Amino acid sequence: MASKLPRVGTTIFTRMSALAADTGAINLSQGYPDFDPPQALLDALARAVREGHNQYAPMTGLPALREQLAAQLQHHRGVRVEPDAEITVVPGATEGIFCAVMACVRPGDEVIVLDPCYDSYEPAIELAGGRAVHVPLTLPDFRVDWQRVEDAITPRTRMLMINSPHNPTGSALYREDLEQLATLAERHDLLVCSDEVYEHLVYDAREHHSVLQWPALRERAFAHFSFGKTFSVTGWKTGYCVAPPALTAELRKVHQFVAFVAVTPVQQAIAEFLAAEPDYPATLAAFYQRKRDLFNDALAASRFTLVPSAGTYFQLLDYGAIDQRPDSELCERWTREHGVASIPVSVFYQQAPELRLLRFCFAKSDATLLRAAELLCKI
Ligand SMILES: Cc1ncc(COP(=O)(O)O)c(C=O)c1O
Structure with missing residues (x-):
């Protein structure tokens, strides 16, 4: 074959x-x-398993966890997110990104990715029938040349993928990058898939800028997060995706047939841990x-x-x-x-x-x- x-x-x-x-x-x-x-997180997982949190969670994620996540986004980013309509718990950011791409990219669509780029993006785009259009970050400091991005946009461009803080280079977007992104996305009516799995790992007093903090991006973006990175549990493969209700509805249509749910006791443990230690991240x-x-x-x-x-x-x-x-x-x-x-x-x-x-x-x-x-x- x-x-x-x-x-x-x-x-x-x-x-x-x-x-x-x-x-x-x-x-x-x-x-x-x-x-x-953290030991308290390990204890919470052991307790969740012992206390019977071992069957399917709701497809969208445990309500207690989604409420904690909404509180986290308010606390750390100052954004209000509706837990039922806008947050989906997923088995890892990789699955969330895959579902977002599958839900939105149609055969013949183009998706702009910024090189060097995380290796899961392009296969997802190709499986959706789309084509990844690669725009390199500038050297030597791996910044986005927004003019070059705009030059790569065609009538077929459907989505732009960004990743900040950035794997593999360790660079991070500045406030003005998000402003430029918002202008471009609005002008060309693009969706944005924002990989923010390292959101809490930003150094030297710099800030993380999330697409969720820009109203013009908020209405057209999927923002992806990973508990693996935040809680040092990459093997637990759990994360979440935030998107406006209409985009979330489409993402969930795919998610429910790719994985259906994320692992229940892991969700329960993280919900309890975040309730007890909201400042840990x-x-x-x-x-x-x-x-x-x-x-x-x-x-x-x-x-x-x-x-x-x-x-x-x-x-x-x-x-x-x-x-x-x-x-x-x-x-x-x-x-x-x-x-x-x-x-x-x-x-x-x-x-x-x-x-x-x-x-x-x-x-x-x-x-x-x-x-x-x-x-x-x-x-
Ligand atoms: C940029 C980036 N996105 C996504 C992921 C995947 O996250 P998860 O393990 O939650 O699927 C990783 C993991 O290394 C990553 O570096």
Whole structure:
């Protein structure tokens, strides 16, 4: 049978994590913490299972959780969201994004994505029969060239995908970016799919700007969030999507036949945890900024050049002063020979420019980060 996704193979995250496991390298490739989530959250999950929260939740998510999420959005972003009509709990942001694309993109539609871009977007667009139109972020600081985005818009453009804070580069959109996005989206009547899974991981006193905070975007956007990132439980694969009622209704039509629901005890546990500790997400920026700085300080003596990371738990290292070979080749070679696994940045591009960048995840214990930095200093 001819593949519907002929260009898709096993993701780089799976391949690099497998190589790290095979070679015993420190795994700074895939983006997940190597430390435990808050104890109170683990206790809440154990209690939820014991107390019988083990059958299907409502398709849209547990009401208690959706109410907590509305309270969170009010608390952290100052936006009012209607929990029944506008919030859908999903089994991971990946599923939420897939459902949003499937619900809105028709055969022949174009969707603008900004390269380097997260690898799940384009397959979703293709499965919907659409075409991803790639616009590169500017170098060296990975910002959006809004004129270039506007130039890529055609009568077939249906949706624009954004991701801030940004994986893999660690850049984050500024207020004026959201203003430009709002102007463009209104002028060309576009939908916006906004991947905000790292919303709480923004550093150096910068703020996260959500599409939900701009009225012109609010009425045409899907905003996607992930508990995996916020609560250090990537394996729980649960998140949520916020969109206006009409878009939410369409997303749910797809969601109910892709996954139908997210895992019930996980939803119950997060609802209880957020009710008890509504300020927990606000502690994350300082926590991860310290880790970023620890890793970067330990790399000061290395031959790598640090690319400033404004958000996410990723740090890019430029190896241009060390070697000129392609990043995919070096990434594998250095995992085997120097014992630290990373992710090559070129794989996030349709057409990669001349880059010498590797992505390292700093959501790891201090000891792991220091040991990895020590090994990287020897390259
Ligand atoms: C930019 C981005 N979007 C979405 C996801 C997926 O989130 P989830 O695990 O909730 O599906 C990730 C996970 O790494 C990510 O980095």
